[in-house]
Amino acid sequence: MSKKKLDGIGIGNLLDNIPIPAFIINTQHVITHWNVSLEIASGLSSRDVVGTRDQWRPFYKSKRPTMADLIVAGVNIPELDQFYAAKYHPSDVLQGAFMAEDFFPDIGKEGEWLSFTASPIKDENGIIIGAIETLVVITDRKKAEFELTEREQRYRELSQVDDLTQLYNARHFYHELEHELERSCRYKQPLSLCMLDLDFFKGVNDRFGHPFGDQVLRKLGFLIQSHLRCIDSAYRYGGEEFAIIMPQVEIYEAFTAVERLRLELSEVDFRTGSGQVINVSLSAGLVQAQASDSKESLVAKADKALYRAKGGGRNRTCF
Numbered sequence: 626m627s628k629k630k631l632d633g634i635g636i637g638n639l640l641d642n643i644p645i646p647a648f649i650i651n652t653q654h655v656i657t658h659w660n661v662s663l664e665i666a667s668g669l670s671s672r673d674v675v676g677t678r679d680q681w682r683p684f685y686k687s688k689r690p691t692m693a694d695l696i697v698a699g700v701n702i703p704e705l706d707q708f709y710a711a712k713y714h715p716s717d718v719l720q721g722a723f724m725a726e727d728f729f730p731d732i733g734k735e736g737e738w739l740s741f742t743a744s745p746i747k748d749e750n751g752i753i754i755g756a757i758e759t760l761v762v763i764t765d766r767k768k769a770e771f772e773l774t775e776r777e778q779r780y781r782e783l784s785q786v787d788d789l790t791q792l793y794n795a796r797h798f799y800h801e802l803e804h805e806l807e808r809s810c811r812y813k814q815p816l817s818l819c820m821l822d823l824d825f826f827k828g829v830n831d832r833f834g835h836p837f838g839d840q841v842l843r844k845l846g847f848l849i850q851s852h853l854r855c856i857d858s859a860y861r862y863g864g865e866e867f868a869i870i871m872p873q874v875e876i877y878e879a880f881t882a883v884e885r886l887r888l889e890l891s892e893v894d895f896r897t898g899s900g901q902v903i904n905v906s907l908s909a910g911l912v913q914a915q916a917s918d919s920k921e922s923l924v925a926k927a928d929k930a931l932y933r934a935k936g937g938g939r940n941r942t943c944f
């Protein structure tokens with residue numbers, strides 16, 4: 626086709642030849658073009674909408690401005706904020722254009738995610754004479770993104786949480802302890818750390834079996850969880866060793882909390898497979914962080930206190 630012939634082709638003809646749904650409005654917000662792709666996507670024919678201000682109709686339940694309307698009215702950030710919240714941003718490619726992604730619950734059977742771009746149309750003097758809006762269905766991409774985020778979240782949880790006790794695992798412990806130590810130094814707030822360990826647990830396993838031992842560990846995990854304040858965090862540090870990080874708590878206050886936990890565990894009646902009722906106990910070591918402490922030195926001190934609790938006869942808390 627010659628250049629001359631191409632020059633003669635109108636905007637409508639051009640728009641009808643692109644596979645992307647698009648419409649154009651003038652400065653009176655009246656639709657001047659509604660392409661074939663948009664007719665198919667919206668179910669509204671250009672005959673019915675050209676000459677009207679119904680550009681909102683395929684997307685919303687009631688009349689409201691589309692992005693093209695906001696563009697022809699002169700970009701107004703408070704209005705963009707009002708209608709598109711945090712979902713819009715200026716186009717990287719087209720000057721004066723804005724893009725947004727949003728979910729449209731009323732499109733199709735289950736709603737669709739659309740990515741839309743509205744761009745000003747200017748005359749030779751740079752005056753806005755209309756706006757063009759293009760729309761792309763991105764539901765499949767959005768679904769894939771959500772699935773990926775969910776999978777990542779599940780993976781993060783799996784790699785941080787111990788299956789048996791539902792407490793955080795040791796890897797996460799060191800990460801959080803470092804973070805809490807930094808925070809306690811920065812804000813000059815106390816930080817207490819408790820390491821605790823079940824007493825004679827090997828004997829429990831040996832006499833009553835590993836599954837019974839697991840039951841004890843699960844119960845202890847549950848008791849620890851139920852004793853935590855919302856800013857505390859608990860970890861399964863090793864097989865039958867646990868750690869509790871207690872921010873903003875002096876050691877004496879932490880001592881009271883740990884003693885409450887210790888007493889509560891000692892009062893739990895565990896029923897073995899043969900119907901025998903047994904009780905278990907724990908020993909605990911407590912420390913309060915000093916400004917000079919690293920996570921390693923703090924754990925070493927708490928371990929030392931735990932060792933003393935074991936050496937002193939077990940079923941006690943030392944600091």
Ligand SMILES: Nc1nc2c(ncn2[C@@H]2O[C@H](COP(=O)(O)OP(=O)(O)OP(=O)(O)O)[C@@H](O)[C@H]2O)c(=O)[nH]1
Nearest residue numbers: 822823824825826827828830835836838839864865
């Ligand atoms: N049932 C069960 N037992 C575990 C698990 N992890 C570690 N253990 C057991 O915990 C026991 C720890 O034994 P020891 O380190 O000798 O300690 P202890 O018998 O509790 O003695 P003290 O700590 O000195 O009071 C071992 O028998 C491990 O097999 C687990 O996930 N489930």
